[in-house]
Every structure is written in C-alpha cells, then in structure tokens.
Amino acid sequence: MSDGTAGITGMSGGTHRGVAAALVCGLESALLATMVAVPAALWSRLPPRLADHFTLAGTANGDLPRLVTFLALGVMAVPGAALFLAGWLAGRRGGSGGRPRPGRTPLVTGAGVMAVGLMAVGLFLTAMATGSVLLVSVVNLGHGGLRSDSVGPGAMPLLVGGSALVTAFAGLVLRRFGGFGAADGEAPPVRLGLRAGERAVWSGRARAPWALPAGTLLIAAGVLTRVLATPWGLTIVLVLTGAATFCFTSVRVTVAARGVSVAYGMLGPRLTRFRLSRIASAAAVELRSFSFGYRGSLLVFGSAAVILRRGPALRLTLRDGKTFTVTVDDAATGAALLNDLIGAL
Amino acid sequence: MLIRIDPGDPRPLYEQIELQVRAAIGDGSLAAGERLPPARELAEDIGVNVHTVLRAYGSLRDAGLIELRPRRGAVVSAASPPRQQLAAMARGLVERAREHGLSPAEIVDLIAGQL
Numbered sequence: 001m002s003d004g005t006a007g008i009t010g011m012s013g014g015t016h017r018g019v020a021a022a023l024v025c026g027l028e029s030a031l032l033a034t035m036v037a038v039p040a041a042l043w044s045r046l047p048p049r050l051a052d053h054f055t056l057a058g059t060a061n062g063d064l065p066r067l068v069t070f071l072a073l074g075v076m077a078v079p080g081a082a083l084f085l086a087g088w089l090a091g092r093r094g095g096s097g098g099r100p101r102p103g104r105t106p107l108v109t110g111a112g113v114m115a116v117g118l119m120a121v122g123l124f125l126t127a128m129a130t131g132s133v134l135l136v137s138v139v140n141l142g143h144g145g146l147r148s149d150s151v152g153p154g155a156m157p158l159l160v161g162g163s164a165l166v167t168a169f170a171g172l173v174l175r176r177f178g179g180f181g182a183a184d185g186e187a188p189p190v191r192l193g194l195r196a197g198e199r200a201v202w203s204g205r206a207r208a209p210w211a212l213p214a215g216t217l218l219i220a221a222g223v224l225t226r227v228l229a230t231p232w233g234l235t236i237v238l239v240l241t242g243a244a245t246f247c248f249t250s251v252r253v254t255v256a257a258r259g260v261s262v263a264y265g266m267l268g269p270r271l272t273r274f275r276l277s278r279i280a281s282a283a284a285v286e287l288r289s290f291s292f293g294y295r296g297s298l299l300v301f302g303s304a305a306v307i308l309r310r311g312p313a314l315r316l317t318l319r320d321g322k323t324f325t326v327t328v329d330d331a332a333t334g335a336a337l338l339n340d341l342i343g344a345l
Numbered sequence: 346m347l348i349r350i351d352p353g354d355p356r357p358l359y360e361q362i363e364l365q366v367r368a369a370i371g372d373g374s375l376a377a378g379e380r381l382p383p384a385r386e387l388a389e390d391i392g393v394n395v396h397t398v399l400r401a402y403g404s405l406r407d408a409g410l411i412e413l414r415p416r417r418g419a420v421v422s423a424a425s426p427p428r429q430q431l432a433a434m435a436r437g438l439v440e441r442a443r444e445h446g447l448s449p450a451e452i453v454d455l456i457a458g459q460l
Contacts, residue, residue: 195353198349199349199390200348200349201347201387201391202347204346256391257390329374337347
C-alpha cells in the first residue's frame with residue numbers, strides 16, 4: 001500500500017480482504033434485517049403497548065405504543081449504521097486522506113485501523129439496537145402491555161456482552177484477513193549504514209500535547225482545594241490524577257543492540273520491550289489526526305500501539321506478522337538503526 | 346538522539362559521545378530539561394565502560410550544557426548559553442563536513458558562502 005490508496009476492502013489488498021469486508025458487511029446487514037424482520041414476524045402476537053423501559057434490576061417501568069417503540073429502537077440503530085458505512089467507505093478509499101507527502105512514508109496501517117475502528121463502533125451500536133429489539137419483543141410476547149415483566153438483572157450485561165462479542169468477532173475477521181497488519185508492497189527497510197564494529201543507540205521521546213496544561217490544571221485545582229479547605233480526599237485525587245497525567249502521557253523509546261524498549265516518560269516504568277530476534281523490520285510512519293481512532297496504549301490483539309499524538313511514529317513489524325506502533329520524534333533514525341541491527345543478527 | 350561509537354575512529358570514545366550530545370543539544374533534538382540516558386544504561390548499550398560515559402557527561406557539565414543531579418541523572422541545562430549552543434552546532438557541522446571529506450579551507454568557504 002505504498003501508494004496510499006489501498007484499503008481494507010480489497011481494492012489492491014487481495015481476495016482475503018474482500019472476503020473479510022464482505023463477511024463484516026453481511027453481519028451488519030443481517031443485524032439491520034433482524035431489526036425489521038423480528039417485529040414484523042411477531043407483530044400480531046405483540047400487545048398494542050410494549051414494556052420498553054426497565055430498571056437496572058430488569059423490572060419494566062415504562063411502556064410505549066408498539067409502533068413508537070420499534071421506531072425509537074430503529075432510530076437508535078442509525079448512528080451505528082452511519083459509523084459502519086463511514087468506516088467501510090474510509091476502507092474503500094484507503095482512508096488516509098490523499099496522496100502521501102514527498103519525503104515522508106505514507107501511513108500504511110492507520111488508514112485501515114481507522115476504517116476498522118469506525119466499523120467496529122458502528123457494529124457495536126447496531127448490535128445493541130438489534131439486541132434491544134429482540135429483548136423487547138421476547139419480553140412482551142403474549143403479554144398485555146406494561147405489567148410486572150422482568151428481563152432479569154442479567155439482561156443488560158447480556159446485551160452489552162453479546163454486542164461486544166459480535167464486534168470482537170468482526171474485529172478478528174478483519175484482523176485475520178488483513179485489516180490491521182502490515183500492508184502489501186511496502187518500501188524496503190531504510191538503513192542507517194553502520195560500519196563494521198560500529199555500535200549505536202538511539203532514543204526518542206513523544207509527549208501528548210495536552211498533557212502539560214491538563215496536568216498543571218489538575219494539580220493547581222488540587223492546591224485550590226486546600227485554599228478552600230475542602231476535604232483532603234478531593235485534594236489527593238486531583239493531585240494524584242495530575243501526577244499520573246504527567247507520568248503516563250510521554251514515552252521514551254530506545255533502540256539498541258538488546259532490542260527496543262518503550263518506557264513511560266517521567267518516572268520511566270517500562271511499558272514493553274521487544275528483543276531484536278522478534279522484529280522483522282521497522283519503518284517510520286506519519287500518523288494523521290485520526291489514523292488510529294484512539295489515543296493511549298493498547299498492548300493487546302497483536303496490533304499493539306502507543307499513540308500519544310499525531311506525527312512521526314515508529315512501526316515494528318514482528319516476525320509473527322503482528323505490528324507495534326509507537327509515536328516518537330525522529331522515528332526515521334530509530335527505524336533505520338533498528339533495520340541495521342536486525343540485518344546484523 | 347543517536348549516539349554512534351566507532352572503535353576505528355582515532356578520537357577517544359568519551360569524546361565521540363560528548364560530541365554527539367553536543368550536536369543534539371545544538372540542533373535542538375535534546376531540549377532544555379530533557380534527561381540523557383543513565384550512564385550505566387548508555388554504557389551497556391554502546392559497549393563501553395561506564396566511566397567513559399561519565400567522563401563525557403562530566404565534560405558536558407563543565408561546559409555548562411548539562412547538569413548532573415543526584416537521582417535525576419544528567420539533564421540538559423535550562424539555560425544553555427546561546428554561544429555554546431552555536432559552538433555545539435558548528436562542531437557538529439565540522440564533524441559532518443570532515444566525514445564527507447571536506448578540507449578545513451573548504452569548510453570555511455562553505456560557511457563564508459552563507460554570510
């Protein structure tokens with residue numbers, strides 16, 4: 001995807017990506033179809049007013065006319081379907097927002113990740129709406145309106161958990177068939193050109209741009225609570241949150257012969273480490289604002305990332321096909337050194 | 346910040362480290378308040394004795410470019426004098442020019458051409 005145009009739907013990504021996209025699109029369509037088909041099929045067996053609102057314990061405490069209930073639940077599915085569609089379109093056109101700038105490596109994973117992220121959120125919301133339709137239909141089936149119906153305390157966790165499972169399934173399908181991973185046709189790894197016997201180490205940093213004002217504000221608010229003589233608990237929470245904001249919103253990445261280590265900036269607890277033998281290649285990529293769809297640290301599902309800001313990032317492609325991306329200044333030098341060190345193994 | 350150590354280089358190892366830190370401060374890739382890697386860690390990464398790194402750090406401290414603080418380690422000085430920063434940049438430029446085979450006269454001509 002070095003031309004920055006391929007997406008997750010197989011425009012140049014091969015049959016697998018097309019299959020993955022078709023499967024996930026089919027899932028979204030099936031959820032939407034279920035939302036219409038189930039009420040239509042059960043219409044005559046449902047009472048004119050449906051219990052549609054429940055307490056946390058699962059007891060019905062509100063009802064609405066049948067048509068209004070299903071229309072309201074249908075409207076709930078609109079944002080989900082819209083997000084899914086936006087993600088699908090972003091995936092089709094590559095989602096990276098135009099041509100790569102000269103001299104910069106185009107972002108190859110972010111476009112797919114953003115598309116997949118939008119599709120996943122869309123699927124989750126659609127699954128929630130469809131689950132709600134199913135729940136309301138089943139609970140009201142054969143009853144005469146608002147009564148002491150109970151969906152049980154497990155209904156809400158079941159609804160959320162089921163929707164999450166559907167989303168996770170779609171995520172796995174897209175990941176398995178090329179949603180997140182390294183892209184096709186990548187440029188060959190850039191090297192630093194170490195001479196024989198030469199040793200080198202590189203370290204770079206990145207900080208979330210909002211961290212300094214946010215941390216300062218929180219600590220200042222903590223100090224203010226002492227002036228106002230509010231309870232100590234509030235002061236402690238504000239100051240600790242401020243300190244945590246400083247500590248966990250910057251990273252230091254080190255590339256050396258022993259591997260790549262990523263540590264939190266100020267106090268330096270190590271977040272993760274990769275031995276050289278685990279890494280296949282490294283590249284510097286340019287992240288755009290919404291390339292990843294999230295900011296923070298995610299070290300699960302194989303395609304882990306530590307995203308603190310937009311801009312340069314170091315992306316490792318591991319030998320098992322997984323990737324790791326971390327935002328860091330001067331990532332190009334780190335990637336070039338890393339490729340040299342890997343080549344010397 | 347990239348630190349490269351070349352055993353084939355006639356300059357002492359501590360000087361190679363010092364020059365590269367100076368260059369990083371000079372070109373702004375190491376900002377005021379930033380911490381340098383702990384001496385022990387850096388020594389291990391580039392395969393030199395920890396005293397070699399400490400000697401380089403000591404030299405940088407004497408030049409006013411870094412501060413050595415207990416527990417916090419080596420930190421780039423908040424107020425590195427502009428002249429020293431320029432000197433560090435000039436030194437980095439000279440090093441690069443030498444690497445590319447330029448003679449002293451050619452380096453002077455190069456700078457004069459920019460005036």
